[in-house]
Amino acid sequence: xxxxxxxxxxxxxxxxxxxxxxxxxxxxxxxxxxxxxxxxxxxxxxxxxxxxxxxxxxxxxxxxxxxxxxxxxxxxxxxxxxxxxxxxxxxxxxxxxxxxxxxxxxxxxxxxxxxxxxxxxxxxxxxxxxxxxxxxxxxxxxxxxxxxxxxxxxxxxxxxxxxxxx
Amino acid sequence: xxxxxxxxxxxxxxxxxxxxxxxxxxxxxxxxxxxxxxxxxxxxxxxxxxxxxxxxxxxxxxxxxxxxxxxxxxxxxxxxxxxxxxxxxxxxxxxxxxxxxxxxxxxxxxxxxxxxxxxxxxxxxxxxxxxxxxxxxxxxxxxxxxxxxxxxxxxxxxxxxxxxxxxxxxxxxxxxxxxxxxxxxxxxxxxxxxxxxxxxxxxxxxxxxxxxxxxxxxxxxxxxxxxxxxxxxxxxxxxxxxxxxxxxxxxxxxxxxxxxxxxxxxxxxxxxxxxxxxxxxxxxxxxxxxxxxxxxxxxxxxxxxxxxxxxxxxxxxxxxxxxxxxxxxxxxxxxxxxxxxxxxxxxxxxxxxxxxxxxxxxxxxxxxxxxxxxxxxxxxxxxxxxxxxxxxxxxxxxxxxxxxxxxxxxxxxxxxxxxxxxxxxxxxxxxxxxxxxxxxxxxxxxxxxxxxxxxxxxxxxxxxxxxxxxxxxxxxxxxxxxxxxxxxxxxxxxxxxxxxxxxxxxxxxxxxxxxxxxxxxxxxxxxxxxxxxxxxxxxxxxxxxxxxxxxxxxxxxxxxxxxxxxxxxxxxxxxxxxxxxxxxxxxxxxxxxxxxxxxxxxxxxxxxxxxxxxxxxxxxxxxxxxxxxxxxxxxxxxxxxxxxxxxxxxxxxxxxxxxxxxxxxxxxxx
Numbered sequence: 001x002x003x004x005x006x007x008x009x010x011x012x013x014x015x016x017x018x019x020x021x022x023x024x025x026x027x028x029x030x031x032x033x034x035x036x037x038x039x040x041x042x043x044x045x046x047x048x049x050x051x052x053x054x055x056x057x058x059x060x061x062x063x064x065x066x067x068x069x070x071x072x073x074x075x076x077x078x079x080x081x082x083x084x085x086x087x088x089x090x091x092x093x094x095x096x097x098x099x100x101x102x103x104x105x106x107x108x109x110x111x112x113x114x115x116x117x118x119x120x121x122x123x124x125x126x127x128x129x130x131x132x133x134x135x136x137x138x139x140x141x142x143x144x145x146x147x148x149x150x151x152x153x154x155x156x157x158x159x160x161x162x163x164x165x166x
Numbered sequence: 167x168x169x170x171x172x173x174x175x176x177x178x179x180x181x182x183x184x185x186x187x188x189x190x191x192x193x194x195x196x197x198x199x200x201x202x203x204x205x206x207x208x209x210x211x212x213x214x215x216x217x218x219x220x221x222x223x224x225x226x227x228x229x230x231x232x233x234x235x236x237x238x239x240x241x242x243x244x245x246x247x248x249x250x251x252x253x254x255x256x257x258x259x260x261x262x263x264x265x266x267x268x269x270x271x272x273x274x275x276x277x278x279x280x281x282x283x284x285x286x287x288x289x290x291x292x293x294x295x296x297x298x299x300x301x302x303x304x305x306x307x308x309x310x311x312x313x314x315x316x317x318x319x320x321x322x323x324x325x326x327x328x329x330x331x332x333x334x335x336x337x338x339x340x341x342x343x344x345x346x347x348x349x350x351x352x353x354x355x356x357x358x359x360x361x362x363x364x365x366x367x368x369x370x371x372x373x374x375x376x377x378x379x380x381x382x383x384x385x386x387x388x389x390x391x392x393x394x395x396x397x398x399x400x401x402x403x404x405x406x407x408x409x410x411x412x413x414x415x416x417x418x419x420x421x422x423x424x425x426x427x428x429x430x431x432x433x434x435x436x437x438x439x440x441x442x443x444x445x446x447x448x449x450x451x452x453x454x455x456x457x458x459x460x461x462x463x464x465x466x467x468x469x470x471x472x473x474x475x476x477x478x479x480x481x482x483x484x485x486x487x488x489x490x491x492x493x494x495x496x497x498x499x500x501x502x503x504x505x506x507x508x509x510x511x512x513x514x515x516x517x518x519x520x521x522x523x524x525x526x527x528x529x530x531x532x533x534x535x536x537x538x539x540x541x542x543x544x545x546x547x548x549x550x551x552x553x554x555x556x557x558x559x560x561x562x563x564x565x566x567x568x569x570x571x572x573x574x575x576x577x578x579x580x581x582x583x584x585x586x587x588x589x590x591x592x593x594x595x596x597x598x599x600x601x602x603x604x605x606x607x608x609x610x611x612x613x614x615x616x617x618x619x620x621x622x623x624x625x626x627x628x629x630x631x632x633x634x635x636x637x638x639x640x641x642x643x644x645x646x647x648x649x650x651x652x653x654x655x656x657x658x659x660x661x662x663x664x665x666x667x668x669x670x671x672x673x674x675x676x677x678x679x680x681x682x683x684x685x686x687x688x689x690x691x692x693x694x695x696x697x698x699x700x701x702x703x704x705x706x707x708x709x710x711x712x713x714x715x716x717x718x719x720x721x722x723x724x725x726x727x728x729x730x731x732x733x734x735x736x737x738x739x740x741x742x743x744x745x746x747x748x749x750x751x752x753x754x755x756x757x758x759x760x761x762x763x764x765x766x767x768x769x770x771x772x773x774x775x776x777x778x779x780x781x782x783x784x785x786x787x788x789x790x791x792x793x794x795x796x797x798x799x800x801x802x803x804x805x806x807x808x809x810x811x812x813x814x815x816x817x818x819x820x821x822x823x824x825x826x827x828x829x830x831x832x833x834x835x836x
Binding site: 012019021022024025027028029032033036042043045047048049050051053056057060061062073074077078079083087112113 | 244794808826
């Protein structure tokens with residue numbers, strides 16, 4: 001078994017109250033199975049998604065974030081999912097600049113009737129993030145481990161990969 | 167963090183629905199131990215939290231232990247959030263200090279690994295606990311309900327709903343897109359299983375609706391825009407020009423008589439008959455005023471004619487009428503826009519549109535209708551020959567993965583009715599080709615038995631093809647139905663003179679656009695989604711918008727009438743309450759932090775944010791705000807906060823879900 005198969009990613013999912021949360025409910029009612037890696041947060045609308053929520057989730061230990069909303073044109077609040085889409089595009093560029101694979105954050109449309117599609121997307125995203133491996137967002141705690149607590153040659157350790165050094 | 171938070175956590179077994187996968191006792195124990203430092207005072211598990219005993223348990227704890235926050239880990243908040251919030255309120259707690267965490271729909275029902283499911287349930291509860299620390303007491307906004315109702319669609323479901331509400335003494339606007347109300351039912355001759363005349367039972371209702379003082383009948387009109395929210399909708403109605411002044415027209419019909427232009431009537435007569443360019447679709451049409459069909463009118467196309475104007479005894483013809491748009495204010499909306507018939511041309515092997523004597527079900531309805539193009543005589547497409555053998559094919563476009571997976575529910579009974587009418591009118595041999603015979607309602611199976619006794623041949627099998635290519639003696643000049651008879655277990659070729667395709671029902675071609683207009687959702691098949699498939703079949707997820715009849719799914723006339731009446735009852739309940747409590751999910755702007763950048767102003771889909779030029783700050787109108795939270799997420803100054811879904815609540819929930827709250831005490835100890 002490889003490391004990526006052993007690794008169980010933690011994914012935070014943001015769902016909109018009207019479509020995707022109900023899709024998740026429908027997946028449950030229909031007993032459709034999907035991996036237990038996603039933990040959902042209900043918002044009223046994908047337009048409520050502040051990009052800092054995503055950064056917060058990643059910095060607090062999530063390996064990926066799944067954002068779901070109503071299909072374009074089907075928004076309960078007329079067109080706020082388009083605003084979510086705009087922010088999502090910008091957010092992915094910011095993630096790239098921070099050195100984080102933008103694929104760790106994915107936007108998915110799911111209507112209230114798409115329980116099966118919702119489950120399939122969870123499976124797909126879980127497997128993609130599993131393949132990417134842990135995010136290892138630098139936090140004060142794991143930075144200490146990285147620096148062996150001395151912190152003196154930290155920049156060198158951070159920048160030069162092991163194989164190049166040896 | 168609120169230092170005084172005393173939180174109760176309640177984990178539901180839901181029988182074995184949750185407890186079968188999630189180790190609920192372990193979860194409750196874990197919550198009490200590990201989340202104690204976050205304010206969890208008590209954590210219990212119980213067989214059915216939603217039962218009255220379960221609710222009493224929570225109420226008792228609130229009173230005796232002085233709980234200030236409640237987290238219930240059970241089913242989806244869409245099911246029981248209200249139950250537990252009401253229980254909390256009974257015990258003297260503000261209902262918005264109670265949160266539901268879904269560990270059934272999102273955990274036990276979708277996962278099979280018991281350990282992983284239990285861990286996920288713990289994370290969900292931890293998220294709920296962190297979140298509820300930041301909940302604040304809220305009061306729902308109470309708004310008055312406008313007593314008028316908008317009903318869209320004047321078929322039998324819409325008419326029924328309109329009459330129920332109007333009879334109760336409240337105003338109804340009944341909008342119909344065609345020139346007359348009546349819908350599909352007005353096209354039928356007989357109704358199953360009683361075989362009573364469709365027009366005889368429908369037209370009195372149409373007349374009642376047309377003359378009712380509380381009903382404004384707006385036919386030849388469509389709703390183009392809807393604004394507002396439950397209790398206070400504003401609908402913009404587009405009145406298409408009739409070119410007839412309704413205040414002068416007496417409905418005498420002379421204009422129709424004198425109009426020289428004959429047009430094939432594709433809508434009402436299913437293409438089998440003609441109407442004039444100025445017409446009422448059928449003699450009993452309500453309202454009685456005709457409509458002038460501009461693209462087919464000789465005057466509009468060539469500039470001369472005006473026969474209708476010349477002969478009209480009351481000078482009611484007005485060629486200068488224009489499209490009119492006006493607003494109506496209503497408190498509730500009922501959508502009863504019905505269905506479209508499956509177009510059998512999409513199944514080329516059945517030959518509809520290619521082989522002359524293949525008829526659609528609607529064509530046969532008109533053929534057998536005594537007011538139809540043949541006066542009720544069942545004849546072949548040549549207009550004279552009486553068929554000697556007739557084949558009726560069930561499930562055309564239904565229960566077929568190439569077209570629609572669902573059962574259209576009315577076609578078996580409709581086919582049996584056709585078989586009876588063919589027998590009665592022509593004495594022909596009738597063959598019914600069915601997959602399964604579905605006769606589930608009152609008197610339906612008795613009707614099937616009657617047809618068996620009348621000598622109809624029932625062949626169980628899906629028809630492969632209808633062809634005019636004769637191969638065997640006796641097949642010349644006939645339509646041959648190729649079918650596998652699954653009861654006998656062999657292929658059969660049955661020559662007939664006439665084929666009737668019992669087409670299924672489909673959502674209206676524009677159902678999606680209409681759903682968007684009213685802010686409701688469609689199922690994957692395109693039918694409108696009810697709030698609950700069993701317990702709330704006429705409400706939708708959008709407060710104040712109800713559905714009735716086939717718009718919710720295929721159904722027969724009795725079921726459509728039931729839904730029309732049910733939707734009316736729901737609306738009447740609302741009207742009688744006088745006002746409605748709106749969920750206090752709202753955005754508010756802290757004027758001290760607002761920089762006046764106005765970014766939020768344009769983001770609001772309801773124009774609920776106004777900018778005060780004098781103070782250079784924006785403000786949210788709470789009655790217009792629907793609580794989507796887009797402005798909250800967008801405010802660069804963080805000046806906007808959203809109740810029920812505040813930044814603090816969501817950030818805390820993220821931490822809880824990621825179980826960061828467990829690490830902190832260890833770090834503090836070391």
